[in-house]
Amino acid sequence: MSAQPERRVSALDISIVLFVVLAVGVLGGGLAAVLLRNVIHSAVAMMFCFGALAGTYALLGAPIVAAAQVLIYLGAISVLILFAIMLTQAGDANLPAPFQRQAPVAALVALGIVFLVGWAIVSTDWPNATVVIAVDLNKLAAAIFNDYALPFEIVAFLLLAAIIGAIYLARRPEEDERAN
Amino acid sequence: MDLPAYLFLSLALFGIGAFGFLARRNAIMMLICIELMLNAVNLALVAFNAFDYGATNDAGAVFSLLIMAVAAAEATVGLALVIAIIRTRQTPEVDEYSDLKE
Numbered sequence: 001m002s003a004q005p006e007r008r009v010s011a012l013d014i015s016i017v018l019f020v021v022l023a024v025g026v027l028g029g030g031l032a033a034v035l036l037r038n039v040i041h042s043a044v045a046m047m048f049c050f051g052a053l054a055g056t057y058a059l060l061g062a063p064i065v066a067a068a069q070v071l072i073y074l075g076a077i078s079v080l081i082l083f084a085i086m087l088t089q090a091g092d093a094n095l096p097a098p099f100q101r102q103a104p105v106a107a108l109v110a111l112g113i114v115f116l117v118g119w120a121i122v123s124t125d126w127p128n129a130t131v132v133i134a135v136d137l138n139k140l141a142a143a144i145f146n147d148y149a150l151p152f153e154i155v156a157f158l159l160l161a162a163i164i165g166a167i168y169l170a171r172r173p174e175e176d177e178r179a180n
Numbered sequence: 181m182d183l184p185a186y187l188f189l190s191l192a193l194f195g196i197g198a199f200g201f202l203a204r205r206n207a208i209m210m211l212i213c214i215e216l217m218l219n220a221v222n223l224a225l226v227a228f229n230a231f232d233y234g235a236t237n238d239a240g241a242v243f244s245l246l247i248m249a250v251a252a253a254e255a256t257v258g259l260a261l262v263i264a265i266i267r268t269r270q271t272p273e274v275d276e277y278s279d280l281k282e
Contacts, residue, residue: 023189030193030216034200039208039272046212049193053219060186060230062241065222072248077215077255084259085208088266099203100275106202114195121187130182132230135241143237148246155249162253166260172267 015132018059025052037098039085047078061134186227194220205273207262211255218251 029049033042050073057066100106144152197216204210222244229240266272 019185023185026189027192027196030196033212033216034196034204034209039206042209042212046215049216050219053223056186056189056223057226060226062226062230062244065226065241065244068245068248069222072252073215073219077252080255080259081208081212081215084263087263088208088272098205098209100205103203106199109202110195110199113198114191117191117194118188121184121191126183126231130231133232135229135238140238140241143239144242144245147237148242151246155246158253159249162256166256169257169260169264 015059018055022052022055022059025049026056035098039089040082043078043081043085046081047074050074050078059132061132064135064137064140183227183231186230187224190220190224190227193217193223205275207265207272207274208259210274211258211262214258215251215255218247218254222247 026049029045029047029052032045033049036042036045050069054066054069054074057063057069194217197213197220200213200216201210204213225240225244225247227240229238229244262272265277269277
């Protein structure tokens with residue numbers, strides 16, 4: 001226990017550097033995803049943002065969430081979005097204007113949300129907000145399969161329903177007639 | 181870093197996603213912005229969990245994992261809907277989908 005304070009000081013310094021780097025990655029990726037004109041470039045910027053977020057989760061002592069982020073978002077959802085983009089916009093040489101006419105109003109609304117929630121964060125007192133407590137994987141697994149067993153099963157059922165719904169929605173109508 | 185820093189990062193990402201959702205014209209871009217907002221909420225949950233705010237049994241981490249699964253389901257159905265509507269209307273621009281207005 002005597003070596004604990006020194007180790008925490010040095011770990012804190014590295015964590016600040018890591019936090020700044022990852023925060024720049026998250027915000028830069030997010031901004032690029034929203035502002036870039038080409039949708040494929042936006043999707044790649046979104047993947048960059050998700051990767052930086054996985055690093056942030058690891059920094060917050062939740063490596064299992066970071067692994068799930070890489071598997072689900074970087075591995076599955078990004079590829080799904082890239083597939084959808086390539087299926088729908090074949091060779092867009094003349095890109096249309098990316099923003100609607102109401103973009104200034106949208107910026108005002110987003111800034112309003114950020115201002116209100118930021119005000120709430122600033123005006124709240126956070127007493128035990130200094131030390132990161134890492135996730136204990138054994139406890140987390142026990143919690144998922146005991147306390148949260150019902151939500152877990154509901155999510156499994158929801159995924160099955162989503163798969164069937166997606167197949168039904170994305171099927172071409174004429175394939176129906178050919179099958180009959 | 182302390183909790184408010186992570187909360188501000190999450191809030192900034194949510195604001196970026198909200199702006200993009202309201203301002204972009206492309207339907208797939210709107211889905212990307214929804215994903216950004218969901219990720220921002222996940223970051224806030226994991227941060228609350230890490231700094232031990234009412235997180236018995238690592239509830240924040242469990243919630244973030246469940247939200248990822250729900251987000252995957254949402255992306256699947258959302259992209260199927262977008263592909264179906266682009267196939268019938270031949271355009272991804274959402275302000276072209278205005279038949280009910282007329």
